[in-house]
Amino acid sequence: MIRIVLPAHLRTLARVDGEVTVDVTGPVTQRAVLDALEARYPMLRGTIRDHVTLTRRPFVRFFACEQDLSHEPSDTPLPDAVATGAEPFLIVGAMAGG
Amino acid sequence: MSTIRVLVGTKKGAFILTSDGKRKQWNVNGPHFGGWELYHLKGSPADPNRIYASQTSSWFGQVIQRSDDGGTTWNPPGTKPEDLMSPDGMPKGESNMFLYDASAETGRPLTTHQHYDGSQRPWEFKRVWHLEPSLTDPDTVYAGTEDAALFKSVDGGTTWKELAGLRGAKGQLWQPGAGGMCLHTIMQDPSNTRRIYVAISAAGTFRTDDGGITWRAINRGLKSKYELPDPDAEVGHCVHRIAMHPTRPNVLFMQKHWDVMRSDDAGESWHEISGNLPTDFGFPIDVHAHEPETVYVVPIKSDSEHYPPDGKLRVYRSRTGGNEWEPLTKGLPQQDCYVNILRDAMAVDQLDPCGIYFGTTGGQVYGSANGGDSWEPILRNLPAVLSVEVQTLP
Numbered sequence: 001m002i003r004i005v006l007p008a009h010l011r012t013l014a015r016v017d018g019e020v021t022v023d024v025t026g027p028v029t030q031r032a033v034l035d036a037l038e039a040r041y042p043m044l045r046g047t048i049r050d051h052v053t054l055t056r057r058p059f060v061r062f063f064a065c066e067q068d069l070s071h072e073p074s075d076t077p078l079p080d081a082v083a084t085g086a087e088p089f090l091i092v093g094a095m096a097g098g
Numbered sequence: 099m100s101t102i103r104v105l106v107g108t109k110k111g112a113f114i115l116t117s118d119g120k121r122k123q124w125n126v127n128g129p130h131f132g133g134w135e136l137y138h139l140k141g142s143p144a145d146p147n148r149i150y151a152s153q154t155s156s157w158f159g160q161v162i163q164r165s166d167d168g169g170t171t172w173n174p175p176g177t178k179p180e181d182l183m184s185p186d187g188m189p190k191g192e193s194n195m196f197l198y199d200a201s202a203e204t205g206r207p208l209t210t211h212q213h214y215d216g217s218q219r220p221w222e223f224k225r226v227w228h229l230e231p232s233l234t235d236p237d238t239v240y241a242g243t244e245d246a247a248l249f250k251s252v253d254g255g256t257t258w259k260e261l262a263g264l265r266g267a268k269g270q271l272w273q274p275g276a277g278g279m280c281l282h283t284i285m286q287d288p289s290n291t292r293r294i295y296v297a298i299s300a301a302g303t304f305r306t307d308d309g310g311i312t313w314r315a316i317n318r319g320l321k322s323k324y325e326l327p328d329p330d331a332e333v334g335h336c337v338h339r340i341a342m343h344p345t346r347p348n349v350l351f352m353q354k355h356w357d358v359m360r361s362d363d364a365g366e367s368w369h370e371i372s373g374n375l376p377t378d379f380g381f382p383i384d385v386h387a388h389e390p391e392t393v394y395v396v397p398i399k400s401d402s403e404h405y406p407p408d409g410k411l412r413v414y415r416s417r418t419g420g421n422e423w424e425p426l427t428k429g430l431p432q433q434d435c436y437v438n439i440l441r442d443a444m445a446v447d448q449l450d451p452c453g454i455y456f457g458t459t460g461g462q463v464y465g466s467a468n469g470g471d472s473w474e475p476i477l478r479n480l481p482a483v484l485s486v487e488v489q490t491l492p
Contacts, residue, residue, distance in 0.1 A: 009133060009158060013174075042191030043177040047158040051195045059157040093157045 002033050003088035010048070010091065014041040019088055028083035030062060031074040048091060063090040101491040102447050103168070104455055105149065106463055107136035110481035112151060114169045121453055121467040124476050130172060131163065138228050138442055138485040145236035146489050150255055152226040152241070160194045160225055162241075162255050175255035192257050196223045196241070196249055199262035208265035211245065212273040221245045221265070228442060230284035234291075242281030246272060246298040250310065261310035264296065268315060268333045272301035275336050275355075282441055283340050287347040295350070295365065300325070300336040303352070305365055316365030325355060338381045339441040343390035351393050351420070353383040353441070358395055360420050371420025376407050382444035386469060387452040391419040394446075394454060394470060396439045405436035413456070415470050429473035430464065437462070443483050448490035457483025 003019050011017065022036035031054070038045045049056050054074065056062070061070045065079045065087050081087035104115040111129030130136075134153045142148040151163040151172070163172045176189040198221045199205030210218035224244040232238035241249040241258060247265060249258040272279060280299055287293035292309040295316075302317040315333045323329045325336055336355035343349065352359040352368065357378050359368045372378035377397045386392035393416045399407045406412060411430040414423040437460035447453035454466045461480040466473045 007157075009155065012131075013158075013161065038191060039188055042182075042189045043161075043174045045191030046160065046194045051192070052197065057157065057159060096156070 001085045002028060002036070002082065003085055004033065004037055005088045005090045006044075007091060007093040009093065010044060013043055013047065016041075021085075027075075028078050029075050030069065030072065030078065033078065033082075033089055034074075059094040059096065061092040061094055063092055064088070100449060102449070102453065103141070103146075103489040103491060104445075104463070104465075104476070105139040105141065105169070105485075105487040105489070106457055106477075106480065106483060107139050107151070107442075107485035108457075108461070108481040108483050109135050112136040112139055112153075113477070113480060115463070115476055119449055121447075121449075121465060126477065127169070130169070131161075134161070136484065137226060138487075140229050140231055140487045141489045142231040142236040142239075143233050144231070146491055148231070148236040148254075150229040150231060150239050152229055154225040160196065160223070162193045162226070162229075164193075164255050175251075175253075189256075193255050196226070196243055196247075196258055197260070198223065198247060198265075199260040201262075205260070205262040205265075208262055208269050211265075211269055211279065212271055214274065218270065221247065224278065227280045227282045228284055230286065233286050233288060240284045240294075242284050242296065244278045244280035245274075246279045246281040246301060248281055248284065248296055248310065261306075263306070263311050264304060264313045267304050267313045269301075271331075271333050272298065273334065275300040283337075285340060285342055288344045289347050293347075293364075295340060295342075297337040297340050297352075299338065300334060300355075302333050302335040303337050303340060303350075303365055316361075317368070318366065319361075319368030320354060320359065321357070321370075322355065339383050341383045341385050341393075343385045346390045349390065349419075351383050351385060353380050353395055355379065355401060358383065358420065371416070373416070373421030373423055375414055375423050376412075380439075381441040382439055382456065384444050384446055384454070387446050387448045388450060389417070389452075389469075392417050392469070393420060394444065395423075396444070396456065398438060404438040409434050409436060411435040411437065411458075413454075413470055413473075426466075426470040426473070428471065429466075429475075436460075440484055442485035442487075445486050445488040447488045453488070455486050455488055457486045459483065 024032045100119040106113040111132040113128035137152040139151040147168040149165040153161040175193040213219040228242040230240040237254040248261045283297035285295040306313045320335045321329045338353045348364040350361040358372045360371045380398045410432045412425040437458035444456040457463045459482040463477045
Protein backbone atom coordinates (compact mmCIF):
# COMPACT_ATOMS: atom_id res chain seq x y z
CA MET A 1 0.00 0.00 0.00
CA ILE A 2 1.45 3.34 -1.12
CA ARG A 3 0.52 6.46 0.81
CA ILE A 4 0.20 9.66 -1.23
CA VAL A 5 -0.22 13.22 0.01
CA LEU A 6 -1.86 15.51 -2.54
CA PRO A 7 -1.79 19.33 -2.54
CA ALA A 8 -4.97 20.97 -1.31
CA HIS A 9 -6.31 21.87 -4.76
CA LEU A 10 -5.96 18.30 -6.00
CA ARG A 11 -7.55 16.88 -2.84
CA THR A 12 -10.54 19.09 -3.57
CA LEU A 13 -10.61 18.02 -7.20
CA ALA A 14 -10.42 14.33 -6.24
CA ARG A 15 -12.90 14.83 -3.38
CA VAL A 16 -10.63 13.29 -0.74
CA ASP A 17 -9.42 14.33 2.68
CA GLY A 18 -5.96 13.63 4.00
CA GLU A 19 -3.75 10.97 2.48
CA VAL A 20 -4.88 8.64 -0.27
CA THR A 21 -3.59 5.12 -0.74
CA VAL A 22 -3.06 3.03 -3.85
CA ASP A 23 -1.75 -0.46 -4.51
CA VAL A 24 1.04 -0.99 -6.99
CA THR A 25 1.98 -4.32 -8.44
CA GLY A 26 5.60 -4.68 -9.47
CA PRO A 27 8.36 -2.15 -8.86
CA VAL A 28 7.27 0.94 -6.96
CA THR A 29 8.35 3.80 -9.18
CA GLN A 30 7.05 7.35 -9.75
CA ARG A 31 5.41 6.18 -12.95
CA ALA A 32 3.74 3.18 -11.29
CA VAL A 33 2.47 5.26 -8.38
CA LEU A 34 1.09 8.00 -10.63
CA ASP A 35 -0.46 5.42 -12.96
CA ALA A 36 -2.26 3.87 -9.98
CA LEU A 37 -3.29 7.26 -8.62
CA GLU A 38 -4.74 8.42 -11.95
CA ALA A 39 -6.53 5.12 -12.48
CA ARG A 40 -8.26 5.51 -9.12
CA TYR A 41 -8.85 9.24 -9.47
CA PRO A 42 -9.24 9.93 -13.20
CA MET A 43 -10.08 13.59 -12.59
CA LEU A 44 -6.39 14.06 -11.68
CA ARG A 45 -5.17 13.09 -15.13
CA GLY A 46 -3.37 15.97 -16.75
CA THR A 47 -3.04 17.91 -13.50
CA ILE A 48 0.20 16.34 -12.27
CA ARG A 49 1.80 15.27 -15.54
CA ASP A 50 1.05 15.71 -19.21
CA HIS A 51 -1.60 13.40 -20.64
CA VAL A 52 0.56 12.20 -23.50
CA THR A 53 4.23 12.72 -22.65
CA LEU A 54 3.67 11.93 -18.94
CA THR A 55 6.23 14.60 -18.07
CA ARG A 56 5.76 16.32 -14.70
CA ARG A 57 4.07 19.70 -14.87
CA PRO A 58 6.68 22.41 -14.21
CA PHE A 59 5.20 23.72 -10.95
CA VAL A 60 4.63 20.29 -9.41
CA ARG A 61 7.25 18.63 -7.22
CA PHE A 62 7.65 15.10 -5.82
CA PHE A 63 9.10 14.70 -2.32
CA ALA A 64 9.64 11.64 -0.10
CA CYS A 65 11.81 10.80 2.87
CA GLU A 66 13.01 14.41 3.00
CA GLN A 67 14.34 14.20 -0.54
CA ASP A 68 13.33 16.04 -3.71
CA LEU A 69 12.66 13.28 -6.22
CA SER A 70 11.23 15.59 -8.87
CA HIS A 71 14.13 15.18 -11.24
CA GLU A 72 14.57 11.44 -10.80
CA PRO A 73 13.75 9.32 -13.86
CA SER A 74 10.16 8.18 -13.61
CA ASP A 75 11.14 4.50 -13.66
CA THR A 76 13.63 4.76 -10.79
CA PRO A 77 12.42 2.77 -7.76
CA LEU A 78 11.14 4.98 -4.96
CA PRO A 79 12.69 4.66 -1.48
CA ASP A 80 11.84 1.47 0.39
CA ALA A 81 10.04 3.50 3.03
CA VAL A 82 7.57 4.66 0.38
CA ALA A 83 7.21 1.17 -1.06
CA THR A 84 6.41 -0.27 2.35
CA GLY A 85 4.03 2.51 3.30
CA ALA A 86 6.21 3.73 6.16
CA GLU A 87 6.56 7.15 4.49
CA PRO A 88 4.19 8.95 2.13
CA PHE A 89 4.93 10.09 -1.42
CA LEU A 90 4.30 13.84 -1.45
CA ILE A 91 2.97 15.64 -4.52
CA VAL A 92 3.56 19.33 -3.92
CA GLY A 93 2.58 22.54 -5.69
CA ALA A 94 5.64 24.72 -6.06
CA MET A 95 5.81 27.81 -3.88
CA ALA A 96 4.60 30.98 -5.55
CA GLY A 97 2.85 34.17 -4.62
CA GLY A 98 -0.30 35.68 -6.06
CA MET B 99 -41.41 35.92 -12.54
CA SER B 100 -38.16 35.24 -14.35
CA THR B 101 -34.91 34.50 -12.57
CA ILE B 102 -31.59 35.97 -13.61
CA ARG B 103 -28.46 33.94 -13.03
CA VAL B 104 -25.13 35.71 -13.52
CA LEU B 105 -22.07 33.47 -13.89
CA VAL B 106 -18.89 35.24 -12.84
CA GLY B 107 -15.42 33.82 -13.45
CA THR B 108 -12.58 35.39 -11.47
CA LYS B 109 -8.87 34.97 -10.86
CA LYS B 110 -9.65 33.01 -7.69
CA GLY B 111 -12.85 31.11 -8.31
CA ALA B 112 -16.38 31.28 -9.71
CA PHE B 113 -19.42 33.03 -8.27
CA ILE B 114 -23.07 32.57 -9.16
CA LEU B 115 -25.39 35.52 -8.57
CA THR B 116 -29.15 35.09 -8.73
CA SER B 117 -32.02 37.52 -8.57
CA ASP B 118 -35.64 37.74 -9.53
CA GLY B 119 -36.73 39.81 -12.51
CA LYS B 120 -36.54 43.04 -10.56
CA ARG B 121 -32.77 42.58 -10.35
CA LYS B 122 -32.51 44.50 -7.09
CA GLN B 123 -31.66 41.85 -4.50
CA TRP B 124 -28.95 39.35 -5.31
CA ASN B 125 -28.05 36.03 -3.76
CA VAL B 126 -24.34 35.25 -4.03
CA ASN B 127 -23.14 31.67 -4.19
CA GLY B 128 -19.41 30.88 -4.17
CA PRO B 129 -16.57 30.75 -4.47
CA HIS B 130 -16.68 27.59 -6.51
CA PHE B 131 -13.24 26.13 -7.26
CA GLY B 132 -11.64 28.61 -4.85
CA GLY B 133 -8.07 29.54 -5.69
CA TRP B 134 -8.33 28.53 -9.35
CA GLU B 135 -8.65 30.86 -12.32
CA LEU B 136 -12.10 30.56 -13.85
CA TYR B 137 -11.65 31.87 -17.35
CA HIS B 138 -15.22 31.32 -18.42
CA LEU B 139 -18.55 29.76 -17.45
CA LYS B 140 -21.52 29.48 -19.75
CA GLY B 141 -24.90 27.78 -19.62
CA SER B 142 -26.47 25.74 -22.39
CA PRO B 143 -29.26 27.59 -24.22
CA ALA B 144 -30.92 24.19 -24.72
CA ASP B 145 -30.77 23.22 -21.03
CA PRO B 146 -30.10 26.09 -18.62
CA ASN B 147 -29.20 23.70 -15.81
CA ARG B 148 -26.24 22.50 -17.86
CA ILE B 149 -23.32 24.86 -17.24
CA TYR B 150 -19.76 24.42 -18.45
CA ALA B 151 -16.76 26.01 -16.74
CA SER B 152 -13.10 26.40 -17.64
CA GLN B 153 -10.95 26.06 -14.52
CA THR B 154 -7.22 26.64 -14.92
CA SER B 155 -4.08 26.89 -12.86
CA SER B 156 -0.44 27.58 -13.56
CA TRP B 157 0.33 24.63 -11.28
CA PHE B 158 -2.19 22.00 -12.27
CA GLY B 159 -3.24 22.98 -15.77
CA GLN B 160 -6.68 22.76 -17.27
CA VAL B 161 -9.83 21.29 -15.73
CA ILE B 162 -13.24 21.31 -17.38
CA GLN B 163 -16.14 21.36 -14.94
CA ARG B 164 -19.79 20.69 -15.67
CA SER B 165 -22.91 21.24 -13.64
CA ASP B 166 -26.20 19.56 -14.50
CA ASP B 167 -28.18 21.30 -11.76
CA GLY B 168 -27.70 24.98 -12.44
CA GLY B 169 -24.39 25.33 -10.63
CA THR B 170 -25.23 23.63 -7.34
CA THR B 171 -22.90 20.67 -7.91
CA TRP B 172 -20.01 20.27 -10.31
CA ASN B 173 -17.93 17.45 -11.73
CA PRO B 174 -15.27 17.13 -14.40
CA PRO B 175 -17.27 15.43 -17.17
CA GLY B 176 -17.09 11.68 -16.87
CA THR B 177 -16.24 11.63 -13.18
CA LYS B 178 -19.56 11.79 -11.38
CA PRO B 179 -19.69 9.29 -8.51
CA GLU B 180 -21.75 6.93 -10.66
CA ASP B 181 -19.18 7.16 -13.44
CA LEU B 182 -16.52 5.99 -10.98
CA MET B 183 -18.49 2.82 -10.24
CA SER B 184 -19.14 1.95 -13.87
CA PRO B 185 -19.10 -1.76 -14.77
CA ASP B 186 -17.12 -0.73 -17.83
CA GLY B 187 -14.22 0.35 -15.66
CA MET B 188 -12.96 3.71 -14.55
CA PRO B 189 -13.28 6.67 -16.93
CA LYS B 190 -10.21 7.83 -18.77
CA GLY B 191 -10.12 11.32 -17.35
CA GLU B 192 -9.90 12.97 -20.76
CA SER B 193 -12.19 15.93 -20.22
CA ASN B 194 -9.15 18.20 -19.87
CA MET B 195 -7.20 16.64 -22.75
CA PHE B 196 -6.93 19.06 -25.66
CA LEU B 197 -4.71 17.47 -28.28
CA TYR B 198 -4.03 19.37 -31.48
CA ASP B 199 -4.88 17.35 -34.53
CA ALA B 200 -1.67 15.87 -35.92
CA SER B 201 -3.29 13.46 -38.32
CA ALA B 202 -1.88 13.25 -41.83
CA GLU B 203 -5.27 14.06 -43.35
CA THR B 204 -6.21 17.20 -41.47
CA GLY B 205 -3.64 18.31 -38.96
CA ARG B 206 -0.07 17.53 -39.86
CA PRO B 207 0.49 20.41 -42.30
CA LEU B 208 -0.69 22.87 -39.63
CA THR B 209 2.13 22.49 -37.20
CA THR B 210 3.53 25.92 -36.46
CA HIS B 211 2.58 29.54 -35.91
CA GLN B 212 4.60 32.72 -35.73
CA HIS B 213 6.23 33.54 -32.39
CA TYR B 214 7.08 36.97 -30.97
CA ASP B 215 10.54 36.87 -32.53
CA GLY B 216 9.25 35.91 -35.99
CA SER B 217 10.29 32.27 -35.65
CA GLN B 218 7.85 29.42 -36.15
CA ARG B 219 6.71 27.57 -33.02
CA PRO B 220 4.59 24.45 -32.65
CA TRP B 221 1.10 24.79 -31.20
CA GLU B 222 1.16 24.12 -27.46
CA PHE B 223 -2.00 23.91 -25.36
CA LYS B 224 -2.12 26.26 -22.37
CA ARG B 225 -5.76 26.80 -21.37
CA VAL B 226 -9.37 27.15 -22.43
CA TRP B 227 -10.40 30.79 -22.70
CA HIS B 228 -13.99 30.37 -23.76
CA LEU B 229 -16.68 27.68 -23.75
CA GLU B 230 -19.64 28.05 -26.10
CA PRO B 231 -22.44 25.51 -25.69
CA SER B 232 -24.46 24.56 -28.76
CA LEU B 233 -27.67 26.49 -29.31
CA THR B 234 -29.65 23.23 -29.60
CA ASP B 235 -27.81 20.31 -27.97
CA PRO B 236 -26.72 20.40 -24.32
CA ASP B 237 -24.03 17.78 -24.94
CA THR B 238 -22.36 19.72 -27.73
CA VAL B 239 -19.97 22.47 -26.71
CA TYR B 240 -17.11 24.35 -28.34
CA ALA B 241 -13.89 25.40 -26.60
CA GLY B 242 -11.59 28.22 -27.67
CA THR B 243 -8.05 27.63 -26.52
CA GLU B 244 -4.60 29.14 -26.15
CA ASP B 245 -2.62 28.40 -28.33
CA ALA B 246 -5.45 29.38 -30.60
CA ALA B 247 -7.63 26.54 -31.82
CA LEU B 248 -11.23 25.45 -31.73
CA PHE B 249 -12.24 22.18 -30.09
CA LYS B 250 -15.63 20.48 -30.10
CA SER B 251 -17.18 17.98 -27.72
CA VAL B 252 -20.36 16.07 -28.51
CA ASP B 253 -20.44 14.11 -25.25
CA GLY B 254 -20.93 16.83 -22.68
CA GLY B 255 -17.27 17.77 -22.42
CA THR B 256 -16.01 14.27 -21.70
CA THR B 257 -13.78 14.20 -24.80
CA TRP B 258 -12.67 16.88 -27.26
CA LYS B 259 -11.67 16.95 -30.89
CA GLU B 260 -9.99 19.83 -32.66
CA LEU B 261 -11.60 21.42 -35.72
CA ALA B 262 -8.18 21.68 -37.30
CA GLY B 263 -9.28 23.29 -40.54
CA LEU B 264 -9.28 26.59 -38.70
CA ARG B 265 -5.51 26.50 -38.40
CA GLY B 266 -5.45 26.08 -42.17
CA ALA B 267 -6.59 29.69 -42.53
CA LYS B 268 -3.03 30.98 -42.68
CA GLY B 269 -2.24 29.71 -39.19
CA GLN B 270 1.47 29.99 -39.87
CA LEU B 271 1.03 33.79 -39.82
CA TRP B 272 -0.90 33.99 -36.56
CA GLN B 273 1.04 35.33 -33.61
CA PRO B 274 0.50 35.78 -29.88
CA GLY B 275 -0.46 39.16 -28.49
CA ALA B 276 0.77 40.17 -25.07
CA GLY B 277 -1.99 38.08 -23.50
CA GLY B 278 -1.11 34.99 -25.50
CA MET B 279 -2.43 33.57 -28.76
CA CYS B 280 -5.97 32.81 -27.73
CA LEU B 281 -9.25 31.96 -29.39
CA HIS B 282 -11.59 33.98 -27.21
CA THR B 283 -14.86 34.42 -29.11
CA ILE B 284 -17.14 31.76 -30.62
CA MET B 285 -20.48 32.77 -32.16
CA GLN B 286 -22.98 30.42 -33.74
CA ASP B 287 -25.37 31.71 -36.40
CA PRO B 288 -28.88 30.91 -35.11
CA SER B 289 -30.23 30.87 -38.66
CA ASN B 290 -27.55 28.62 -40.13
CA THR B 291 -26.24 25.73 -38.04
CA ARG B 292 -23.23 25.31 -40.30
CA ARG B 293 -21.98 28.87 -39.86
CA ILE B 294 -19.71 29.71 -36.92
CA TYR B 295 -17.59 32.79 -36.30
CA VAL B 296 -14.47 32.84 -34.11
CA ALA B 297 -12.05 35.59 -33.14
CA ILE B 298 -8.40 35.17 -32.23
CA SER B 299 -5.78 37.47 -30.76
CA ALA B 300 -3.68 38.17 -32.73
CA ALA B 301 -4.95 36.61 -35.89
CA GLY B 302 -8.35 38.12 -36.56
CA THR B 303 -11.85 36.88 -37.30
CA PHE B 304 -12.67 33.67 -39.13
CA ARG B 305 -15.82 32.00 -40.44
CA THR B 306 -16.86 28.51 -41.38
CA ASP B 307 -19.91 27.77 -43.53
CA ASP B 308 -19.62 24.00 -43.37
CA GLY B 309 -19.87 23.27 -39.67
CA GLY B 310 -16.20 23.78 -38.90
CA ILE B 311 -14.42 21.74 -41.58
CA THR B 312 -13.05 24.66 -43.60
CA TRP B 313 -12.48 28.24 -42.51
CA ARG B 314 -11.43 31.52 -44.00
CA ALA B 315 -10.28 34.84 -42.65
CA ILE B 316 -12.90 37.61 -42.73
CA ASN B 317 -10.85 40.69 -41.93
CA ARG B 318 -11.28 42.92 -44.97
CA GLY B 319 -11.60 46.51 -43.84
CA LEU B 320 -9.66 46.11 -40.59
CA LYS B 321 -6.70 48.42 -40.30
CA SER B 322 -3.91 47.86 -37.78
CA LYS B 323 -1.59 50.74 -38.51
CA TYR B 324 0.48 50.48 -35.35
CA GLU B 325 0.33 46.72 -34.82
CA LEU B 326 1.13 45.25 -38.24
CA PRO B 327 3.67 46.18 -40.92
CA ASP B 328 0.85 45.80 -43.47
CA PRO B 329 -2.13 47.56 -41.88
CA ASP B 330 -4.55 45.75 -44.24
CA ALA B 331 -3.09 42.27 -43.79
CA GLU B 332 -5.42 39.33 -44.32
CA VAL B 333 -4.57 37.93 -40.87
CA GLY B 334 -2.71 39.14 -37.80
CA HIS B 335 -5.23 41.69 -36.49
CA CYS B 336 -5.78 41.83 -32.75
CA VAL B 337 -9.54 41.41 -32.55
CA HIS B 338 -10.65 41.73 -28.95
CA ARG B 339 -14.27 40.69 -29.21
CA ILE B 340 -17.13 40.33 -31.68
CA ALA B 341 -20.87 40.36 -31.03
CA MET B 342 -24.15 39.93 -32.90
CA HIS B 343 -27.85 40.16 -32.32
CA PRO B 344 -29.46 36.74 -32.86
CA THR B 345 -32.17 38.14 -35.13
CA ARG B 346 -29.61 39.70 -37.47
CA PRO B 347 -26.72 37.24 -37.66
CA ASN B 348 -25.17 38.94 -40.69
CA VAL B 349 -24.58 42.15 -38.72
CA LEU B 350 -21.44 41.87 -36.61
CA PHE B 351 -19.91 44.33 -34.20
CA MET B 352 -16.24 44.25 -33.24
CA GLN B 353 -14.05 45.81 -30.59
CA LYS B 354 -10.60 45.63 -32.10
CA HIS B 355 -7.37 46.48 -30.29
CA TRP B 356 -7.96 49.97 -31.59
CA ASP B 357 -11.19 50.75 -33.49
CA VAL B 358 -14.81 49.71 -33.08
CA MET B 359 -15.97 48.08 -36.30
CA ARG B 360 -19.14 46.83 -37.96
CA SER B 361 -19.93 44.39 -40.74
CA ASP B 362 -23.29 44.17 -42.51
CA ASP B 363 -22.38 41.18 -44.65
CA ALA B 364 -21.39 38.42 -42.23
CA GLY B 365 -17.84 39.63 -42.00
CA GLU B 366 -17.10 39.94 -45.71
CA SER B 367 -16.18 43.57 -45.10
CA TRP B 368 -15.86 45.84 -42.09
CA HIS B 369 -16.13 49.57 -41.57
CA GLU B 370 -15.26 51.71 -38.59
CA ILE B 371 -18.01 52.98 -36.27
CA SER B 372 -15.86 54.52 -33.52
CA GLY B 373 -17.45 57.90 -34.17
CA ASN B 374 -17.38 60.17 -31.14
CA LEU B 375 -15.96 57.68 -28.62
CA PRO B 376 -13.34 59.28 -26.36
CA THR B 377 -11.00 56.41 -27.28
CA ASP B 378 -11.70 53.42 -29.46
CA PHE B 379 -9.46 51.02 -27.56
CA GLY B 380 -11.25 48.52 -25.37
CA PHE B 381 -12.12 44.89 -24.84
CA PRO B 382 -15.82 43.94 -24.53
CA ILE B 383 -18.65 44.76 -26.91
CA ASP B 384 -22.24 43.59 -26.68
CA VAL B 385 -25.67 44.14 -28.23
CA HIS B 386 -28.96 44.97 -26.49
CA ALA B 387 -31.27 41.95 -26.22
CA HIS B 388 -34.19 43.59 -28.03
CA GLU B 389 -32.65 46.45 -30.01
CA PRO B 390 -30.25 45.15 -32.67
CA GLU B 391 -28.85 48.62 -33.31
CA THR B 392 -28.06 49.31 -29.67
CA VAL B 393 -24.45 48.47 -28.89
CA TYR B 394 -22.31 48.80 -25.76
CA VAL B 395 -18.56 49.27 -25.35
CA VAL B 396 -16.29 50.36 -22.50
CA PRO B 397 -13.55 52.67 -23.81
CA ILE B 398 -10.12 52.16 -22.27
CA LYS B 399 -7.45 54.84 -22.44
CA SER B 400 -4.91 53.02 -24.60
CA ASP B 401 -3.07 49.79 -25.27
CA SER B 402 -0.39 50.87 -22.83
CA GLU B 403 -2.74 52.20 -20.14
CA HIS B 404 -5.50 49.68 -19.55
CA TYR B 405 -7.90 51.82 -17.54
CA PRO B 406 -10.72 54.24 -18.31
CA PRO B 407 -9.84 57.73 -19.56
CA ASP B 408 -9.71 60.38 -16.82
CA GLY B 409 -10.37 57.80 -14.10
CA LYS B 410 -14.06 57.76 -15.07
CA LEU B 411 -15.73 54.40 -15.64
CA ARG B 412 -18.12 54.99 -18.53
CA VAL B 413 -20.03 52.51 -20.62
CA TYR B 414 -20.82 53.95 -24.03
CA ARG B 415 -24.04 53.14 -25.81
CA SER B 416 -24.90 53.65 -29.43
CA ARG B 417 -28.55 53.41 -30.45
CA THR B 418 -27.71 53.91 -34.10
CA GLY B 419 -25.53 50.87 -34.69
CA GLY B 420 -22.37 52.87 -34.08
CA ASN B 421 -20.76 56.24 -34.75
CA GLU B 422 -23.02 58.15 -32.36
CA TRP B 423 -22.22 57.18 -28.79
CA GLU B 424 -23.46 58.42 -25.43
CA PRO B 425 -21.70 57.93 -22.10
CA LEU B 426 -23.58 56.01 -19.41
CA THR B 427 -22.30 57.14 -16.04
CA LYS B 428 -25.12 57.07 -13.50
CA GLY B 429 -24.05 54.81 -10.65
CA LEU B 430 -20.55 54.23 -12.01
CA PRO B 431 -17.45 55.76 -10.37
CA GLN B 432 -16.55 59.06 -12.04
CA GLN B 433 -13.26 59.70 -10.34
CA ASP B 434 -10.15 57.75 -9.39
CA CYS B 435 -11.26 54.60 -11.17
CA TYR B 436 -8.45 52.65 -12.82
CA VAL B 437 -9.86 49.21 -13.45
CA ASN B 438 -10.14 47.34 -16.73
CA ILE B 439 -13.05 45.37 -18.16
CA LEU B 440 -11.87 42.22 -19.93
CA ARG B 441 -13.26 40.96 -23.22
CA ASP B 442 -15.51 38.22 -21.80
CA ALA B 443 -16.69 40.26 -18.83
CA MET B 444 -19.87 41.85 -20.23
CA ALA B 445 -23.23 40.25 -20.95
CA VAL B 446 -26.92 41.09 -21.36
CA ASP B 447 -30.03 39.36 -20.06
CA GLN B 448 -33.21 38.78 -22.08
CA LEU B 449 -35.69 40.67 -19.93
CA ASP B 450 -37.49 43.83 -20.93
CA PRO B 451 -36.06 46.29 -20.08
CA CYS B 452 -32.80 44.64 -20.94
CA GLY B 453 -30.28 44.08 -18.15
CA ILE B 454 -26.57 44.59 -18.70
CA TYR B 455 -23.77 43.32 -16.48
CA PHE B 456 -20.02 43.70 -16.43
CA GLY B 457 -17.14 42.84 -14.14
CA THR B 458 -13.88 44.67 -13.57
CA THR B 459 -10.31 43.74 -12.81
CA GLY B 460 -10.90 45.51 -9.48
CA GLY B 461 -13.45 42.87 -8.49
CA GLN B 462 -16.64 44.86 -8.96
CA VAL B 463 -19.68 43.48 -10.76
CA TYR B 464 -22.04 46.19 -11.98
CA GLY B 465 -25.54 45.67 -13.25
CA SER B 466 -28.10 47.82 -15.00
CA ALA B 467 -31.76 46.81 -15.13
CA ASN B 468 -32.70 49.56 -17.58
CA GLY B 469 -30.53 49.16 -20.63
CA GLY B 470 -27.62 51.04 -19.14
CA ASP B 471 -29.40 54.22 -18.04
CA SER B 472 -28.27 53.60 -14.46
CA TRP B 473 -26.00 51.12 -12.76
CA GLU B 474 -25.62 49.55 -9.34
CA PRO B 475 -22.77 47.52 -7.95
CA ILE B 476 -23.90 43.95 -7.29
CA LEU B 477 -20.57 43.04 -5.72
CA ARG B 478 -17.59 45.24 -4.93
CA ASN B 479 -14.84 43.01 -3.61
CA LEU B 480 -14.37 39.92 -5.73
CA PRO B 481 -11.02 38.86 -7.17
CA ALA B 482 -10.31 40.28 -10.63
CA VAL B 483 -13.23 39.39 -12.88
CA LEU B 484 -12.34 37.42 -16.00
CA SER B 485 -15.78 36.67 -17.39
CA VAL B 486 -19.46 37.45 -16.94
CA GLU B 487 -22.32 35.51 -18.53
CA VAL B 488 -26.05 35.78 -17.89
CA GLN B 489 -28.84 33.24 -18.00
CA THR B 490 -32.46 34.35 -18.16
CA LEU B 491 -34.56 31.58 -16.60
CA PRO B 492 -38.33 31.30 -16.89
